[in-house]
Amino acid sequence: MSRSQKDRKLRSESGKTFPQNPQSPHGFDFVEAIAQALRREFGGSPAAVKVVVRLTRANPRAVRNWFAANNGPSGENLVVLLRHSEEVLETVLFLAGRHDLITARKLAGAREKLKEMLEMIDDLQAG
Structure with a gap:
């Protein structure tokens, strides 16, 4: 028996957003800031995505989305990135003020x- 439309969990239209840092002169949001940090640390090539996939054990499609600033890493993956990337660590500290x-x-x-x-x-x- 299939589920009715009311039983399905639908994603919100707006999605999740990270509050912008009022001290940031650039006004970057979390996803964009992490994407830039990943590109500074690892580069923008497909090989860079593979390195991050190996480090985090995340889905390659998810990691490509991090690099493209479509999505940000989950908390667990962010902690792994903080362990391996000085750029990501510095970016998170900057966003936290x-x-x-x-x-x-x-x-x-x-x-x-x-x-x-x-x-x-x-x-x-x-x-």
């Missing part, structure tokens, strides 16, 4: 690079 954490991350990275450079200088002087 956590500029202090972005600055702290960049400062820690600069400190690590400076430490490596000092070790290289010490090695050159010792040799």
